Amino acid sequence: MTISENISAMTLLRSELDNPIYNRVIKRNVGEGDLDYERYVKTPELLSLQPSPDLLVSSDELMFLMVHQAQEIWLKLAAHELSGLVGGLDRDDVWEASAHLSRAVQVIDCLIREIKVLETLTPDAYQVIRRNLGNGSGQESPGYNRLNLAASYVIAAFDRIVVRRGIELAEVYGPQNEHPDLKHIAELLVGFDEGYQLWLIQHFMLVRRTIGVSRGTVALDGVPTKVLPARMTQPLFRRLWTLREEMTAGWQRGSGYSPGEDRQEAVGA
Numbered sequence: 001m002t003i004s005e006n007i008s009a010m011t012l013l014r015s016e017l018d019n020p021i022y023n024r025v026i027k028r029n030v031g032e033g034d035l036d037y038e039r040y041v042k043t044p045e046l047l048s049l050q051p052s053p054d055l056l057v058s059s060d061e062l063m064f065l066m067v068h069q070a071q072e073i074w075l076k077l078a079a080h081e082l083s084g085l086v087g088g089l090d091r092d093d094v095w096e097a098s099a100h101l102s103r104a105v106q107v108i109d110c111l112i113r114e115i116k117v118l119e120t121l122t123p124d125a126y127q128v129i130r131r132n133l134g135n136g137s138g139q140e141s142p143g144y145n146r147l148n149l150a151a152s153y154v155i156a157a158f159d160r161i162v163v164r165r166g167i168e169l170a171e172v173y174g175p176q177n178e179h180p181d182l183k184h185i186a187e188l189l190v191g192f193d194e195g196y197q198l199w200l201i202q203h204f205m206l207v208r209r210t211i212g213v214s215r216g217t218v219a220l221d222g223v224p225t226k227v228l229p230a231r232m233t234q235p236l237f238r239r240l241w242t243l244r245e246e247m248t249a250g251w252q253r254g255s256g257y258s259p260g261e262d263r264q265e266a267v268g269a
Helices: 003-017 036-041 043-047 061-090 094-118 123-130 142-164 169-173 180-210 225-231 238-249 263-268
Strands: 021-023 028-030
Touching: 036 043, 061 094, 061 123, 061 142, 094 180, 123 180, 142 169, 142 180, 169 180, 169 238, 180 225, 180 238
Parallel strands: none
Antiparallel strands: 021 028
């Protein structure tokens, strides 16, 4: 196949992709927007949010735009689940709270994996796309800001349920813990927060791959990329992390086995 034939095949395929496609199973055209699936998911509106191939500044721009659009949708879902978590905690319905929180953890995992798609973008290709982004910054992301707002409500709701139980937060991890359900929620919160920070770190690595990191290299919002790690490793639920530091500070040696010690003999003694 010649180069011109290859180009013709690509042009033909893109033309067909832009038109309704006949599905032999349901014996209907798919893509006209009149099927129940299309109406419910709103595929005509959803798929019209990206430029047509002839308007892209590069072949990679569609991927770049769609990943960011998808991230905003996932972030919206994460914030929605966190609001459900707040409601569950305030009603003392720990099952409902943990269900919402477990789903939010999975959403964060999706965000992390999705960023990896952007890593297929080479630095030279990004420099072309970058000319069309103005002064855009992740700080301007509605999803990012909503998630941070929702997180502040979450930790306040968790504090309230701890107070209603008449205990201190440290007691959740105490040897006589009588509230294992709160320990479960606390660990899920830490897991969510860990995922959130890994997502931001993954974004930092994307910055490093595409434009580099130094004091002289600035993001589109004018911030030197060198300062990004500090901004991207701030936890959502700081109190749950400092609690670990406090537990370690209060730890003492003793009452354990020595490395290599015969434990059977030690028990007998």
